[in-house]
Amino acid sequence: xxxxxxxxxxRTDLRLHDSPALKAALDLEPECLYxxxxxxxxxxxxxxxxxxxxxxxxxxxxxxxxxxxxLNSKSKLLLIREAxxxxxxxxxxxxxxxxxxxxxxxDAYARERDEQVVALAKKAGVEVIVKTGRTLYDPxxxxxxxxxxxxxxxxxxxxxxxxxxxxxxxxxAPKELPDPGNTDLHFEQEKPSNEPDINAxxxxxxxxxxxxxxxxxxxxxxxxxxxxxxxxxxTPHRGGETIALKMLDDxxxxxxxxxxxxKPKTAPTAFEPQATTLLSPHMHFGSLSCREFYWRxxxxxxxxxxxxxxxxxxxxxxxxxxxxxxxxxxxxxxxFGQTYNNPQCRFIPWHLPSKIDTESGLITGDYLVDNxxxxxxxxxxxxxxxxxxxxxxLMRQLKDEGWIHHLGRHAVACFLTRGGxxxxxxxxxxxxxxxxxxHEAACNIGNWxxxxxxxFFAQFYRCxxxxxxxxxxDKEGNFIRKYVPELKNFDKKYIYEPWKAPIAxxxxxxxxxxxxxxxxxxxxxxxxxxxxxxxxxxxxxxGMKNAYHIGLYGNDPKVLNGTWRELFDDNAEGPTEGEKxxxxxxxxxxxxxxxxxxxxxxxxxxxxxxxxxxKSEKKxxxxxxxxxxxxxxxxTRKKKKGAEIFPNETHFG
DNA sequence: TGGACGGTTGAATAT
DNA sequence: GATATTCAACCGTCC
Numbered sequence: 001x002x003x004x005x006x007x008x009x010x011r012t013d014l015r016l017h018d019s020p021a022l023k024a025a026l027d028l029e030p031e032c033l034y035x036x037x038x039x040x041x042x043x044x045x046x047x048x049x050x051x052x053x054x055x056x057x058x059x060x061x062x063x064x065x066x067x068x069x070x071l072n073s074k075s076k077l078l079l080i081r082e083a084x085x086x087x088x089x090x091x092x093x094x095x096x097x098x099x100x101x102x103x104x105x106x107d108a109y110a111r112e113r114d115e116q117v118v119a120l121a122k123k124a125g126v127e128v129i130v131k132t133g134r135t136l137y138d139p140x141x142x143x144x145x146x147x148x149x150x151x152x153x154x155x156x157x158x159x160x161x162x163x164x165x166x167x168x169x170x171x172x173a174p175k176e177l178p179d180p181g182n183t184d185l186h187f188e189q190e191k192p193s194n195e196p197d198i199n200a201x202x203x204x205x206x207x208x209x210x211x212x213x214x215x216x217x218x219x220x221x222x223x224x225x226x227x228x229x230x231x232x233x234x235t236p237h238r239g240g241e242t243i244a245l246k247m248l249d250d251x252x253x254x255x256x257x258x259x260x261x262x263k264p265k266t267a268p269t270a271f272e273p274q275a276t277t278l279l280s281p282h283m284h285f286g287s288l289s290c291r292e293f294y295w296r297x298x299x300x301x302x303x304x305x306x307x308x309x310x311x312x313x314x315x316x317x318x319x320x321x322x323x324x325x326x327x328x329x330x331x332x333x334x335x336f337g338q339t340y341n342n343p344q345c346r347f348i349p350w351h352l353p354s355k356i357d358t359e360s361g362l363i364t365g366d367y368l369v370d371n372x373x374x375x376x377x378x379x380x381x382x383x384x385x386x387x388x389x390x391x392x393x394l395m396r397q398l399k400d401e402g403w404i405h406h407l408g409r410h411a412v413a414c415f416l417t418r419g420g421x422x423x424x425x426x427x428x429x430x431x432x433x434x435x436x437x438x439h440e441a442a443c444n445i446g447n448w449x450x451x452x453x454x455x456f457f458a459q460f461y462r463c464x465x466x467x468x469x470x471x472x473x474d475k476e477g478n479f480i481r482k483y484v485p486e487l488k489n490f491d492k493k494y495i496y497e498p499w500k501a502p503i504a505x506x507x508x509x510x511x512x513x514x515x516x517x518x519x520x521x522x523x524x525x526x527x528x529x530x531x532x533x534x535x536x537x538x539x540x541x542x543g544m545k546n547a548y549h550i551g552l553y554g555n556d557p558k559v560l561n562g563t564w565r566e567l568f569d570d571n572a573e574g575p576t577e578g579e580k581x582x583x584x585x586x587x588x589x590x591x592x593x594x595x596x597x598x599x600x601x602x603x604x605x606x607x608x609x610x611x612x613x614x615k616s617e618k619k620x621x622x623x624x625x626x627x628x629x630x631x632x633x634x635x636t637r638k639k640k641k642g643a644e645i646f647p648n649e650t651h652f653g
Numbered sequence: 654t655g656g657a658c659g660g661t662t663g664a665a666t667a668t
Numbered sequence: 669g670a671t672a673t674t675c676a677a678c679c680g681t682c683c
Contacts, residue, residue, distance in 0.1 A: 263661060457678095461663085462662095
């Protein structure tokens with residue numbers, strides 16, 4: 001009997017150390033092992049991926065390929081540019097494959113894809129081996145031991161984990177690898193459709209990833225950013241297992257840091273160096289195993305002489321949160337990523353709700369503008385032009401570097417949703433998906449639900465102040481001086497609220513506080529705050545209180561069919577007007593019009609807002625655009641400029 | 654059953 | 669300046 005001919009399919013496990021699936025492949029003692037990566041059009045065209053995360057992925061692939069070659073000079077990572085669903089049947093035949101091995105992936109899309117691939121393998125007579133390795137526990141096992149329910153708290157994860165048993169010790173990297181065997185591709189490439197191409201906005205060159213199966217040189221090489229047509233890479237953070245293991249070594253060498261780490265005490269304002277480990281993107285791409293991290297930390301903690309920190313605030317506690325979100329996603333599938341039809345997610349009538357495909361019950365990736373002012377808030381938030389230096393600094397760091405501290409993510413997420421803009425958390429999650437180099441769908445979705453108080457967390461009256469909160473760590477405002485350089489000369493007294501600085505001082509410090517964020521290149525200008533924070537906070541808290549009182553969840557029939565509006569006052573915050581409407585929080589009208597300008601640009605008090613809301617006119621057959629007529633006026637003016645500010649926002653509204 | 658309690662990371666004020 | 673208390677009051681879990 002001939003020896004196995006094995007394809008090892010790399011996906012979210014771009015490493016050689018502690019890979020249970022790779023070990024399973026090698027345990028077959030194969031005649032040949034093909035280490036492959038399939039260039040999935042889902043990632044190229046459908047998921048939101050900015051140039052920085054692309055670069056990180058390419059780093060990981062290059063490093064892995066070199067590591068493979070070090071173990072066997074005939075081998076490397078073979079990148080094949082076709083969708084796995086169409087490629088595998090041809091590949092099985094061409095390479096006479098007997099086994100396909102890969103690491104389990106419980107993401108909603110990945111499950112669908114892998115089910116298809118397994119079925120194709122079965123049809124071709126290829127044996128499939130799938131091993132869990134991405135998380136501390138198999139997410140499906142966590143769910144099973146949590147009474148079949150999504151894991152929604154750390155105590156549930158701990159209880160379920162206890163039943164599953166001890167977390168596995170890491171497996172050493174292989175010392176040798178079999179030859180890959182014949183790599184001829186004597187078959188036609190099936191080019192995937194690039195419609196819709198959600199990543200078009202990430203490119204300024206020609207996207208050439210599918211020109212040929214084995215790449216432009218026919219050598220299966222990792223593509224370049226240029227080949228993918230992507231815009232400039234700006235992050236200083238680089239990927240790859242070699243870097244990841246070095247970073248881990250450095251962390252572990254500092255025993256006190258490792259053993260006494262408490263996440264809530266780390267400073268979101270710290271840079272060079274940051275206060276946390278920066279290992280999250282390595283976890284995402286699998287260039288570092290979470291069990292490797294867990295046990296290296298745990299062994300330091302066990303030997304530590306002082307008082308070590310405990311989960312959930314300790315380093316290992318961070319991994320439990322990750323597993324919790326994976327467990328929630330594993331149980332809920334696609335519905336985890338949206339409010340609509342999600343039994344665990346509270347329904348809040350946020351502004352800028354997602355469009356819903358009523359056939360599938362899934363969000364489309366596009367959204368509706370129920371309120372022009374909220375859309376301006378959202379775009380100014382996204383591009384770091386809110387006029388709140390703490391928020392703008394974080395958003396600029398996110399856009400440029402692809403990483404911000406966890407508490408910084410809290411600050412901007414609270415601000416966009418329940419603590420300022422009252423904009424749908426799904427909008428924020430999409431921006432993070434686009435820009436974060438460590439974007440992990442489960443964790444990102446879960447954290448946005450947490451911060452928006454729609455799941456996992458409920459204390460919506462605990463609201464992050466963009467002025468007071470950062471001062472807990474950075475009274476001098478050094479973070480602001482780095483990421484909002486317009487304000488670098490401002491006195492610390494005004495650094496978090498520069499609009500309060502006297503005009504004479506503003507001139508002296510070389511930056512005037514004026515305008516609405518349209519001047520993006522002029523460093524002598526910084527915008528006025530886009531609203532009065534305490535006013536907006538009151539409006540939001542009232543809105544949350546009201547929505548909590550009504551108490552709907554995403555799978556409520558009234559949410560599914562749109563009759564939830566019967567339960568909300570027409571003047572409540574959000575697209576609440578009328579007794580009937582489209583499903584979810586969808587709205588029929590998109591653009592505000594016909595409002596007169598007045599010169600008053602001051603934010604209204606909560607009382608004034610209430611009064612204006614009562615006065616606002618209703619037009620028959622035409623939904624109200626915003627709850628406050630005066631705010632509409634201010635917005636109409638902003639909106640015209642807004643269209644010029646963000647010319648690239650083609651996929652929005 | 655209902656009341657106590659915990660919930661990784663608030664803010665303002667008092668000591 | 670650091671730490672404790674109060675603020676107003678949410679949810680889900682647990683006994």
